[in-house]
Amino acid sequence: MKSGTKLLLTVILIASAAAGALAQNQPANVPRWAAIVRQTALRTHDRGPSGGPTGIFPPVIPAHLRNPDREGAVETYNPGGPTHTASNLFFQSIGTNGRACVTCHEPRSAWGVSTASIQQRFEQSGGTDPIFRLVDGATCDSDDVSTLEARRTAYSLLLSKGLIRIFLPLPDTQLGSSPPAPRDFEIASVTDPYGCTDLSSDPAMVSVYRRPLPSANLRFLTQCPENDPGCAPLAIMWDGREPSLANQAIDATMGHAQAPTAPTPQQVAQIVKFESGIYDAQVDDKWAGHLDREGGNGGPEFLSRQNFFIGINDSLSAGFNNVVFGLYDAWQNLAGSSGKAQARGSIARGEAIFNTRQFTITGVNGLNLTAADPAGPNPVNGFCTTCHDSPNVGNHSLKLALNIGVADPDPAGLDASGLPVFNVHCTAGPLNGQSFTVTDLGRALITGKCADVGKFKGPILRGLAARSPYFHNGTAASLEDVVNFYNQRFSIGLSDQEKADLAAFLNTL
Numbered sequence: 001m002k003s004g005t006k007l008l009l010t011v012i013l014i015a016s017a018a019a020g021a022l023a024q025n026q027p028a029n030v031p032r033w034a035a036i037v038r039q040t041a042l043r044t045h046d047r048g049p050s051g052g053p054t055g056i057f058p059p060v061i062p063a064h065l066r067n068p069d070r071e072g073a074v075e076t077y078n079p080g081g082p083t084h085t086a087s088n089l090f091f092q093s094i095g096t097n098g099r100a101c102v103t104c105h106e107p108r109s110a111w112g113v114s115t116a117s118i119q120q121r122f123e124q125s126g127g128t129d130p131i132f133r134l135v136d137g138a139t140c141d142s143d144d145v146s147t148l149e150a151r152r153t154a155y156s157l158l159l160s161k162g163l164i165r166i167f168l169p170l171p172d173t174q175l176g177s178s179p180p181a182p183r184d185f186e187i188a189s190v191t192d193p194y195g196c197t198d199l200s201s202d203p204a205m206v207s208v209y210r211r212p213l214p215s216a217n218l219r220f221l222t223q224c225p226e227n228d229p230g231c232a233p234l235a236i237m238w239d240g241r242e243p244s245l246a247n248q249a250i251d252a253t254m255g256h257a258q259a260p261t262a263p264t265p266q267q268v269a270q271i272v273k274f275e276s277g278i279y280d281a282q283v284d285d286k287w288a289g290h291l292d293r294e295g296g297n298g299g300p301e302f303l304s305r306q307n308f309f310i311g312i313n314d315s316l317s318a319g320f321n322n323v324v325f326g327l328y329d330a331w332q333n334l335a336g337s338s339g340k341a342q343a344r345g346s347i348a349r350g351e352a353i354f355n356t357r358q359f360t361i362t363g364v365n366g367l368n369l370t371a372a373d374p375a376g377p378n379p380v381n382g383f384c385t386t387c388h389d390s391p392n393v394g395n396h397s398l399k400l401a402l403n404i405g406v407a408d409p410d411p412a413g414l415d416a417s418g419l420p421v422f423n424v425h426c427t428a429g430p431l432n433g434q435s436f437t438v439t440d441l442g443r444a445l446i447t448g449k450c451a452d453v454g455k456f457k458g459p460i461l462r463g464l465a466a467r468s469p470y471f472h473n474g475t476a477a478s479l480e481d482v483v484n485f486y487n488q489r490f491s492i493g494l495s496d497q498e499k500a501d502l503a504a505f506l507n508t509l
């Protein structure tokens, strides 16, 4: 057990190529990382009580469920509802530590979880609510959680940035290579305030800290074009490591909830059916009023009718339409000087900036620097919608992991304090000789490729106001911080009014 004082542990180590003996007695279809994560989760014995509250939700999720949030209200549209939570596994304790899916995916936080909710639950429970569990709620599973003060320290990243610890084995080989090619990078050093990355263990285990993604609007990750039997879902998880929602539900049950055995196919189907059936979006704005009336098309019901299929608007092809959001066209030229009319005008201007403001996108690994052309820089004259190209949803309509710099140790205008820092050397392949300093290796932890260091998916941009903070590592406390980051990162040159308009628009999604 560690005392409340944080140790600054600098490990200088070249990771050993791990044989992964752990993974050997697992069924062949379970990826090696998942098998190791399941067994590691089960080894954390101090699980806390298994009963108790599992999150904040009503007994019934009706067809329309409104929850107030800091900007107005967020709404869940549950067209298959009402759903009785007592008989739906999404809301039940499914493992051994009292956790349910809803523990980290709650309706009032747009089916993610905001730091406001996490902090409230800490104060109400003295840090014993099921979200506060050693396995991945704490900065490390060896943390001291015996007193209230110790728990405040152990759960510091969860309380301050809403982060869950994701522990993954360092891959030995590159994903999809045949014959298997060895991983083409080494972690040369780690500066880890929590001592929770262990490069000398077998397999070497890396701990990074990430925000829960919403478990709603999931059709926009999975719906295939007609007549395309080979189509696979878009990235599920920040690093795209899960092949399907069913697999994701099994891994969440055995990882986060520390269940010793996998849920049955029927149980998995119930979870996936529920989470795939719900839509979620902001529906009320405290200044602009109802977002789904008087010409506005905000809110989840309009979203539920949104046409979508994977690849619907490929921003890198000739047919790309950069006007991705069309929710507030009717508010562009409103008459009147009332506060409400002005707020609506600002939102409409923000939408237009998101769709049409051009800037130069450089230095983005995955877009400007590709494996085929690693030298780059190939600047792209683009928009916010070059990367957020799914109509009225805002995720990337094709599977494409990108490094926009959010995992840098000191990203412009963002707060990366408290995160571990990894120094990564490319030892072969297209980037041989290059180094990256990152707070999270991103997709490289799955693919074993140096070209994927710091890469994450472009996430769905709905229900944002109810689930701050933002980015995979919670480094943006507000949407204003997000806008400031982009303005600096890509030298966009937004005026104060334009920044306010863009943030106002993002708050209505």
Ligand code: HEC
Pocket: 090, 094, 099, 100, 101, 102, 103, 104, 105, 131, 136, 164, 166, 210, 211, 212, 213, 214, 215, 221, 235, 236, 237, 238, 239, 245, 248, 249, 250, 252, 253, 256, 257, 271, 275
């Ligand atoms: C302890 C908190 C926690 C619990 C409990 C939890 N999740 Fe998550 N969930 C997360 C985190 C963190 C991520 C993102 C992790 C990453 O990308 O590496 C996530 C991601 C997801 C995603 C991916 C969404 C996307 O856009 O890619 C889905 C779906 C999901 N969770 C569903 C579930 C289900 C179903 C359950 C219950 C079986 C569950 N979660 C339990 C924290 C949790």
Ligand code: HEC
Pocket: 354, 361, 364, 367, 382, 383, 384, 385, 386, 387, 388, 402, 403, 404, 406, 407, 456, 457, 458, 459, 460, 461, 464, 469, 470, 471, 472, 473, 482, 483, 486, 487, 502, 506
């Ligand atoms: C070069 C591609 C690219 C461009 C251009 C881009 N984004 Fe992003 N965006 C991403 C990626 C990738 C992420 C996830 C990054 C992460 O968390 O590491 C993201 C995340 C976000 C998030 C956080 C979502 C969440 O759930 O935390 C918001 C909000 C956002 N972008 C808004 C914008 C706005 C506004 C613009 C234009 C000023 C913009 N983006 C331009 C790629 C891009």
